[in-house]
Amino acid sequence: MAHYPHSLSAADLHSISDSNPDQVFHNPRSNHGKSDLSRRRKSRDLDALQLSTNVSDPVGVAGSGDGDAKTTPRPFSVNQALVSLLLETPSPYNTVSGAGDGVGLSKELLAQEEYAVFLEHLLSTPLSSLPSEPMNLAARHAQISAQLADLTHEHFPAILSAHDSVISVSSGLDHMERFLDEFPAALDGVSSSISDFLSQATAIAARRDRVALVLDHLPTLTDLLEAPQLLQTLARNGHYDEALDLQQHIERIRMRAPDSTVVKVVAEEVSSLSRSTLLHLLAQLRQPTPLATSIRLVGHLRRAAILPDHALRVSWLASRWGRFVERVNTEAGGTLARHPTDEAAAAEFVRKYVDIAREEILDAIAQYRAIFPETSTNAPIGGAQPATISSILPTFVLIFTSHHRSHLLHYLPRISDLAQLASLHAHASYLGLSLARLGADVRTPTGSVWENRVGEVVEHHFREGARSISEALEKAGPDGLMPRPGGGDGLPLPIALLNLCLSIYNQLRHIAFVALVPRLALALTAAVAEVAWALLQCGEKLHMGDSPHEVGARDAYRATAKELAGVVIPKVVEGFEKGVFGSVAAGKGVAGVVDTKAVMIVLDKAITVHVSEGRS
Template sequence: MSTAHSYATGAEREQAEAYFSDLLSYSLERLSKEPELLRADQDQLRRQAQEATKTHYRAFIAAAEGLESTRAELEAVSCHLDALAADLPALSWACDTFTQSAAQFAAKRSENKQLLKQHPVLLELLEVPQLMDACVRNGNYDDALDLRAFVAKMALLHADLKIVQQLVAEVEAASEAMLAGLMAKLRGPIQLPECLRIVGCLRRLAPFPEPELRRRFLQCREEWLAELVRELDDTNVYEYVKRLTDVHRLQLFDVVMQFRAIFSDDSSAQQTVAGASSGIGTESRDGGAVYSWAQHRLVFYLETLAGVLPRIGEGGSLASVLEHCMYCGMSLGRVGLDFRGLLVPLFEAQVLRLYANSVKAATDMFVMLLDVHKWVAMPAVAARVRQAGNTADPSTPKGDDCAGPPYALLEHAPLAVLTNGLLAAFNELRHCTPLSLCSSVAAILQEALEGAVRVMAHYRATRALEDSNLVHFEAACAAMTGSVVPYIAACFGRIYPGHGKLLDVRRATAALNAPPQVLEEGTPQPALSDTSALTSASC
């Protein structure tokens, strides 16, 4: 509107300038007539305007109405403009907020687009914990450790990301499960290659320092060995001892070799072997944890062996067990665990106890049979003895060198029983005959023979026998002193060659060779039912 007004003013100014230019060119007479001319033009224009008004009154009315409507609308627009001006600050703030939100949304959209592009990589990354767990369950520990190292590297680079922190937590949980699985494998039957692999995985996993790792390794192997021992059936003591020995021989050897191969600073170059007094390898200069553990296991083995050996009642079984144990000690000697020197006292005590029990059983049976025996002639037995004596091989040595018991003992049942019992004791002893027990065995046998002779001397002094019975009894006494005791002494000499002088035959038969009055003046003789005087030796 203001622009149209300016245009109109310019046109009028040009007309005015043109009019004034014309006035300057008029004459005076023309100038004097100019007011009347202007007044006539004005009247004419007024008449034209009136006529135009009359002719076009409707247009003027419409124009007036339009002007009024325009004025009202302009007033409304002015009100709206005022309201708009009042709301412009809020609109400006809203636009700023929208601009910021739009920028954030644009950034998120850009991130989502980038995420969409990297979706396969992110999917693989999120599957790392599940993949590691699957590797652990399938025993692929090397792959699991590679995944763990990958996540650890990522945690160093992106420690502030929550997804990385979550991955680290899940991988650590899988690492705990892997550690439990590795330790469980160490508690089972494993060979050296598998053992090396497991310990290598533990070193990469690094849950323990090196000294603690060695202790854990030995602890797991100890649990495995203890479990094997617990599973052994001790119903048959002979089989139990052999299996117990085999378990320690195999497992101790394997564990020591595994430990040497894995932890090389405990190698045999720094190890020494103890003397025969201990039989166990000493610890190495750098600690020797494996030998401390091996000593503990051998002490347990020897204590268990000492507890079950008394249950073995046969010399052959005892000799077989000794041979098995000695082989175990020799085998473990290759790794510095030769304990054979510690076996000697255990088996010596058992051999001596077994022999003493056999001798005591023989003398007890002799005393019991002597108390109830009837001293009467047995023609059938005597004829058989004479026939055996006539058909005997002349080349068979006589006296102490006779390999078999005297046939004359068949006429005297108590002496035959005593001889058989003592021979049975010798049969048990010959399977396992320690030279160090020569004196002890001789003492037990000497005491048993002296006791048997004293019992017969006491029987002769305290029993009133008829003449016929007395003849047979005296024959039995003569057989005791002339056949039984020398024969038993000869058998002892065969078991311990060169030590036959340890048995004093004269002292053993002195009680029957002495006159009866000497016996009566001496110490009181034991009753027939008193068997404790026959053998007093103990292990």
Template sequence: MTENEKFYTSILSDTSQEILLSQLIESLSETQQELVNKEWGKDYLDRLTSLSLESLKHEPILVKDEESKIQKELAELSFREYKSCIHVNSCYADINNSLDNLSSQLSILTAEIPLLETSSESFSQQTKQISLQRNKINTILEHHDNLLEILEIPQLMDTCVRNGLYSEVMDLSQHVARLVSKHSNIPLIQQIEQDVKQTMQLMLSKLISLLREQIKLPSCLKVIGYLRRMEAFDEAELRLVFLLSRDAYLQSLIHTIDKERKDPVHYLKKWIDIFREHFFDIVTQYRTIFADDVGGLASTPIYSSFIIPRSPSSPWTTASSDSNEYSSGRRNLTATSVLADYTIHILDQLTLVLAEFTPLITDTQSLSSILTQLMYCGMSFGRVGVDFRHLVTGYFEEAVERIVKKIISDGTQVFLDELNEAIKNVNIPNTWMISDKKSVNLFESIPSIRPSSSSSISSTNSSTTVTSSFTPLVILLDYPPIAYLTNAYLTAFNSLRVIAPTSLYYTLGAYLFQNLLTISESLRDYGKLLIQNNHDTTVLQGFNATFAKSFVPFITRCYVDGVYGGSLGDEAHLKVIDQAKILDTLKEFLPASINISNKVDI
């Protein structure tokens, strides 16, 4: 047989055996099928097919014998190892139960696996975040000291501001500014920046409040230096802030003396003292701190003739202000201009105070004291270009004019009241014009005027020799109305002599002449009344002669030479008091010996 035939014969033999084995297995019950091992069955089938017929016939007997043998050995084994068999059986039952439980638990485990996967993923994410936070915390811990320094900056700045350590505050502010420029996107740095800004606002208010208190020049320089470093104001605004703050302090001092308003003299003196001391400090401090960058301040005085005081509603203006300067909504302020505007404001306030309180003063002695105080103050301020003396004299002139006119008017009114009473009752001159011991022969020659050192009104010009006496004439005492009138006028002249404005010379002279002329006209009317009632006018003539020839020249001399020292000219009295007109008014009731055509030499 060839090799191919052998090969195909072996293939067919294997195939037939498998088919035969399959048919044999299928013929068995299910329980028996589970006991059959295909490998063993195949080997046994190969053995059967290789046996001879005789051997094949004896095979069932051999199988039976083998089965009996196995059964016997199994019986012996069971008898010998029955405990083990029982145990194995029990274990087999337990294993089956365990396998059943394992199967059910395995199903549950299989169902829980997706949830476990989800939880695992969530845990993994959480652990990553925790890890990141841990890394951040570790980083923070490594830089704890640096972070603590940064976090304490706002509190440290606040403490420095409250303790007045402004230089340290500025250094810390610059440090924070550098941090912001490098790390502007970090929320913590942004928060610190906000806190620092609030602290800087507190510092700004503190610095401005320092300018509203008593402060010396070195401290002013430091405060302005800090304000400039803060860059809260530009240069023009900084000047205004300085002046407004210092003015607030000045006004607070002025308000402290408001309780003295009931006493105008005392109030004005205190007001001027405060004004002199503190306004001078403001001017000097301002000119030192805000000196122009181009060689200092201008040589033009801060307060000169081209700057005039304005009303309180617009104090910060100058007479030379151009409307074009305001077209842009803001003036171009310089150290001189803004200080000049403020000076106008303060001097306007001074003039308002003088205008309010000088009319309340009733004696020239107090006016003279206040004016002297102001003159020295103005002369002192002249060193810094704020000579204001020409602004205040008008108020004192008005006050002097009012006081002197009132004294003259009161004296004249007393005389006229007595004269009008006599006219009303047609009283004869003997009853009221002369004293009890005076004779009626009064129109003889007028006594000569003799110099006297007592009770005289001294001249204001000490270098001029006064040849005439200012002692009242004795003959004036013979006529009580004239004596009282002389006393009133001399009281007015003594008040005027304390503070005698040259500008009032003609004004008061005209007023004095008007009063004398009014008295003369009333005396003339009284004389006409006496003639109408057929009364003797001899006493009246003597009274008029003394009034016109003694009283009027004496009063004129006292006014011209005694008060003003004759500094306005030898003939000035003729222009002020027209004695000829008074004589002409009384000519009908004067003694015949008096020639009214001649002028009287004083």
């Protein structure tokens, strides 16, 4: 016998037993709608009420299966006997805790009115109909369940939601129970994670504090970090006062915060840029700056306190010297580089060299004396002794003198024109005179170079002129001394010698060095002696015949010798001693420096020996 839940009431059981199959399997969702469902509920309630009222009657209605026969109700004692029989019969349903989700049979349960009515219905049902009772009950149960579901869906949706929630909570509790065993092990991981979080949070908090501190002082840090770039900009634009102020400001910050890494880095960068500023200032000194600009630049360098006083003086002079050398190499050396062996190019180089020296060296010395006053105390200045400071400018002048002298020694030998030498010497003399006014006379060290070169050129002219006359006389012989009809091509010997000396004198008088008098006197004497000796050698070729040609040759020879001895040589000596050196060497004993006694002896011998009436 199947176990049915106790949720069905007696009225439900009675309604199931009295209904026909169509009513049992009636679909509540048929076309009858809600009105049909209400009529069935009312009929069921009336049947239940009628069944409950007939329990105590001696006469009852019992279905025979066809619904037409009427039976007399059984006494209530029969029901009690049936209850006793059910309770005494061993069955899984006569226990309080039955299987499944139903409730076990008990005397108290069967004594309830609704169960009593159902038992009465079972007793009044024929035996042939009892096997169909479970199906009838199941169908009625399904019908009622469907009705309850429709009713619930229609009027009580909260119950369904609650049911779903109960199911979800039940499954969630089951799921939670599975993870409760893993919870203690997870607590250890959570503890370590919390420790890691605390350490990271501490580091983040410290970093946040630093960031907040940086944000609070962001303008100051920005100014500090932009200091190197600002210093470079100021120096590039020539604002050296502001650049020095900024440099001193950074140095004060470094002294107040010696342990700050940022300040150290900025201070080091500013220090490196300050050296760049120094180089920029020194480069400015190499520019053609007036005195006021030079004073301002030196003032910036002194304020920077990077160089001591003596080093600053040397650096200033070195900068000006570098500009001078650069101009000499670029301006003066351009023409010479194109024509390295040209005499005119060498003369042009010397001229430009002197011009550049007058512009740069003279200006450098004048500005140095105005900017750097000479010290008269014995106290050291800038770490150097006063003697060292006072020797800086003389050393600079000495360097220039050596440089000037070396260039003269190199380029003057290429110039052989006395007029060109005289012009260049006058040009250089103006430079020496200007430097002498500043106490830096360079004429004495370089004078010997000019003297030597002029002496070499004059000696060369005397020597080449005398040699040319001698060779012409030797080539022409005695016939060359005779006058030619129409003048001829060459000049007579006396006139050629006189022209040679006067030409040299005209050029020499512009560059007559007194120190060259003895040397040039010897050169003049040697030239005259060479011509006289050539005349004597020519006399040996004379013929002492009586022919008109021979007589004429001897007369011409004698006249030439007398003219040389009596006119040309005295005039040449006088022109040398009085015309060339008379004005520059007055009172210094120039007269008589040219010794012509030997020349006169040679000429007298030429006259007496070769022009006598007899043959030698």
